[in-house]
Amino acid sequence: VGRWEPDIRVKLQEAALTLYLENGFDQTTAAQIAKLAGVTERTFFRHFADKREVLFDGSDALKELICSSVAEASLSKPPMDALLHSLVVVAEIFDNGRKDFVRKRYDVISANPELRERELAKLADYAIGIAKVLKERGMDELRAILAAEMTMTVLRVGMQQWVHGDEGETFATVICKLFTELRAVTEEA
């Protein structure tokens, strides 16, 4: 793997998203993606196991990022404060020039039931990871599960809102807004 490789990887991802959005995920082949990116099909398969992996390739890294962010959060009371703060840290990474990619990916996944199911399974797996971290940090198991699930709900709903929301609004701002709504939904007026 040479030092030019990251560029090719990004090019392949962008080519893939373009084709998925134009022609549909099911109709697109690895060969077409490679061609649009100006590389051989073999090069495609050196970077991605299959065309679905182009969409889910960053999932493990994101899970690790969220879990380590939760592991480092100060678990003040109420725990959701700290958890949402750790989400803001993650959101800021997305705000760093990734909106276009995230939106395209979101639109591709939304248009395809199988990909939607796959994405939900990934997020459910993140929640299990977060709950594990919280439990290791001494939180009661049931509480940890619930807190983890709520954290992922905020991330998921936040992403929906962000990708098709105001251009000027950051993901971090959306997360903070959801936090306020969460209070409104659960607390006494």
Place this chain on the structure above:
Amino acid sequence: VGRWEPDIRVKLQEAALTLYLENGFDQTTAAQIAKLAGVTERTFFRHFADKREVLFDGSDALKELICSSVAEASLSKPPMDALLHSLVVVAEIFDNGRKDFVRKRYDVISANPELRERELAKLADYAIGIAKVLKERGMDELRAILAAEMTMTVLRVGMQQWVHGDEGETFATVICKLFTELRAVTEEA
């Protein structure tokens, strides 16, 4: 469809769950299910489109039940109080002798990634339905989405806890317990 049909339907469901748990979902055929239930394969297909439908056949009815329960809930403040009350109404139906079926179904789905993804997609669809009802009742859209997602989180986590929890504990009790945890997670100590 004669008046003996409901029994056959239940028999087929029970036979299916038995075989899914014993031999795995992928390894089981409609013919085997029919045989165990003492009917022909043709009878199986008069009741279910395929072997997956045996597991998801009640989904639409459950969605309707939850949505109508939310539609009738008094939306006091905070909204989660009313929403969780409507979940308890649903839980009481499950408590009426359905635990064994729900547990077996849960175990079959948990053991199979594709079924898990399918189940998550179903629950995501319920959340969309609940959010729609809440919005129609005048709730702000973002708040409605979040409240609906949290309702489904409580239902999903509650089911996990209930099916493998204490035999004497009702689903309704588990839902109430989760409600308390939800407060603990979101509110100031």
